[in-house]
Amino acid sequence: xxxxxxxxxxxxxxxxxxxxxxxxxxxxxxxxxxxxxxxxxxxxxxxxxxxxxxxxxxxxxxxxxxxxxxxxxxxxxxxxxxxxxxxxxxxxxxxxxxxxxxxxxxxxxxxxxxxxxxxxxxxxxxxxxxxxxxxxxxxxxxxxxxxxxxxxxxxxxxxxxxxxxxxxxxxxxxxxxxxxxxxxxxxxxxxxxxxxxxxxxxxxxxxxxxxxxxxxxxxxxxxxxxxxxxxxxxxxxxxxxxxxxxxxxxxxxxxxxxxxxxxxxxxxxxxxxxxxxxxxxxxxxxxxxxxxxxxxxxxxxxxxxxxxxxxxxxxxxxxxxxxxxxxxxxxxxxxxxxxxxxxxxxxxxxxxxxxxxxxxxxxxxxxxxxxxxxxxxxxxxxxxxxxxxxxxxxxxxxxxxxxxxxxxxxxxxxxxxxxxxxxxxxxxxxxxxxxxxxxxxxxxxxxxxxxxx
Numbered sequence: 001x002x003x004x005x006x007x008x009x010x011x012x013x014x015x016x017x018x019x020x021x022x023x024x025x026x027x028x029x030x031x032x033x034x035x036x037x038x039x040x041x042x043x044x045x046x047x048x049x050x051x052x053x054x055x056x057x058x059x060x061x062x063x064x065x066x067x068x069x070x071x072x073x074x075x076x077x078x079x080x081x082x083x084x085x086x087x088x089x090x091x092x093x094x095x096x097x098x099x100x101x102x103x104x105x106x107x108x109x110x111x112x113x114x115x116x117x118x119x120x121x122x123x124x125x126x127x128x129x130x131x132x133x134x135x136x137x138x139x140x141x142x143x144x145x146x147x148x149x150x151x152x153x154x155x156x157x158x159x160x161x162x163x164x165x166x167x168x169x170x171x172x173x174x175x176x177x178x179x180x181x182x183x184x185x186x187x188x189x190x191x192x193x194x195x196x197x198x199x200x201x202x203x204x205x206x207x208x209x210x211x212x213x214x215x216x217x218x219x220x221x222x223x224x225x226x227x228x229x230x231x232x233x234x235x236x237x238x239x240x241x242x243x244x245x246x247x248x249x250x251x252x253x254x255x256x257x258x259x260x261x262x263x264x265x266x267x268x269x270x271x272x273x274x275x276x277x278x279x280x281x282x283x284x285x286x287x288x289x290x291x292x293x294x295x296x297x298x299x300x301x302x303x304x305x306x307x308x309x310x311x312x313x314x315x316x317x318x319x320x321x322x323x324x325x326x327x328x329x330x331x332x333x334x335x336x337x338x339x340x341x342x343x344x345x346x347x348x349x350x351x352x353x354x355x356x357x358x359x360x361x362x363x364x365x366x367x368x369x370x371x372x373x374x375x376x377x378x379x380x381x382x383x384x385x386x387x388x389x390x391x392x393x394x395x396x397x398x399x400x401x402x403x404x405x406x407x408x409x410x411x412x413x414x415x416x417x418x419x420x421x422x423x424x425x426x427x428x429x430x431x432x433x434x435x436x437x438x439x440x441x442x443x444x445x446x447x448x449x450x451x452x453x
Contacts, residue, residue, distance in 0.1 A: 001039045013059050015059050015062070018057070019040070019058065019059065047060055047062065080403060080404065080415060083197060084418065085414050089101040094106075096410055097411045099414075101435060108357065110350065121339055128335050128336065133331045133334060136332060138339070142163065143158070145161060152279040152282050159319075160313060160315050160318055164311060165308070165309065165334070166308070167297030170296075174295070174311065175202045178231060179204055182203070183231045184204065184205045185206055185230055185234065186208075186209060186228070186232065187207070187235075187421060188208065189210055190425050206421055208421035211243055213243075215255065218254050218255075221254075232267060234269065235266070236270070236272065237268050237280070238270060239385055239386040241388060242430040243381070244386055246280045252281045256283060266292045266293070268283045268292055269295050271297055271299070275300070275354075275387070276385045277384060277385055289312055293312070293313040294311070307337055364387070364434055365382065368431060371442050372445075377429070377449075388430055388432060389431045389436075390429075391430075392428055399426055399427060399428060402449075403429075411444045414430040416428030416429055
C-alpha cells in the first residue's frame with residue numbers, strides 16, 4: 001500500500017492510469033498475489049484506486065488535488081535566484097497570476113493574425129514544412145527587419161544581419177564567438193536576470209555598473225572599463241529591463257567613446273524597441289554596427305511560442321556567427337516560425353496591434369502605479385513605454401521574502417535581487433503591469449504588506 005501511495009504522491013502514477021497487474025506487482029514487491037489483492041482492496045476502499053471488472057485497478061480520478069504551484073519541481077525552498085523566477089513563471093499553470101513574468105497575457109497578443117498566418121502556411125510549399133532553415137535565415141524577413149532599422153537610423157546591409165532560433169540564442173552565439181572562460185563582461189546593475197544565468201554558463205567574470213534613469217552611471221562605467229578592461233558590455237538602451245529607463249543621448253555618446261578607448265564590444269538588446277512611442281537614441285545607430293551588436297526577437301510583441309531572434313553586426317562577424325549557428329543548430333531558425341512572423345509583419349495588422357498595445361500599456365502602467373502607491377509601493381520612474389515598473393517596497397521590506405510569501409498564496413513575483421549582481425536591490429520588485437491588473441494580485445500584496453506592518 002505504501003509503494004502505491006508513493007507512486008501516486010510522486011505523480012509516477014496519475015489519475016486514470018492503470019496500476020500493475022496483481023501478478024507483476026507481486027513479483028516486483030516479492031510478496032504473494034494474495035497480499036497484493038489485499039493491498040489493492042484496501043486502497044480501493046480508501047478511494048485512492050478503483051477496480052474495473054475484467055481490466056484491473058486504476059488510480060482514482062479524485063486521488064490527487066490539482067497540482068499546485070508549490071508542488072512543482074521548483075519548490076519555494078530553493079534559492080531565490082534568476083532560475084527561481086524563470087521556473088516559477090514558466091512552470092506554473094495559466095491561471096496563476098504572474099506579475100513577475102516577462103511576457104504579456106495571451107489575450108493581449110495578435111492571435112487572430114497568427115491564426116490567419118497559420119492557415120496561409122497550411123497552403124505553402126512542402127519544402128517549407130520539411131526542410132532545415134537556411135544558414136542566415138529567410139531573406140524576406142531580413143529585408144523587413146532592415147527596413148524597420150531605418151526608422152531608428154540604423155543603416156545595415158543584408159550581409160550584416162542573420163536570424164537565430166531565439167533572442168537568447170543570439171546572445172549565446174555572440175558569447176561563444178567573442179568570449180573565453182575567465183573573460184570579464186560588464187552588465188548593468190540591475191539588469192535582465194537571464195543575462196546572469198546565461199553568462200555564468202560561459203564561465204566569465206561578471207562586473208556590474210549601477211544603472212540610473214538616463215543610463216549607466218558614467219563615472220562608475222568609465223572607472224570599471226579602466227580597472228577591469230571588460231571584453232563585452234550587455235545592455236538595453238530602450239526601455240531597460242527591469243527599470244524601464246531609456247538611455248540619454250549624452251550617456252550614449254560617452255558609452256561609445258569609452259568603449260572605443262578601451263576596445264570593448266557592446267551588445268544592445270533591443271527586444272522592447274517596438275514598445276516605445278517613438279524611437280529613442282540607439283548605440284547601434286551612432287556606432288554604425290562597428291563596435292555595437294544589436295540583437296532582438298519577437299517574443300514580446302508577437303508570440304513567445306513562435307520563436308525567432310536576430311543579430312545585426314559587422315559582416316565579418318556575422319559570417320563567423322553563421323558558422324557557429326550551423327555547428328550548434330545546423331541551420332537558421334525554424335522556417336515555419338519565420339514564415340509565420342513574416343506573414344504577420346507584412347500585413348497591416350501588426351502595426352495596428354502595436355498601436356493598440358501601446359495604448360493599453362499606457363493605461364495599465366498608470367492604473368497599476370496608482371494601485372501600488374496606495375500600498376506604499378513606489379515606482380522608481382514612469383517609463384516611456386513597455387510593461388515593467390521597477391518599484392521600491394515600503395520601509396525595509398525584503399522583496400525576496402515577499403516573493404516567497406506571495407508564492408505560497410499562488411502569485412509569482414520577481415524580487416529585486418534576482419536582477420542585481422551586487423545584491424543591493426533587496427527592497428525593489430519588478431512588476432509586469434499587464435499581469436498586475438489582476439485584482440487578486442493587489443489583494444495578496446495588501447494582505448502581505450499588512451501582515452508585515
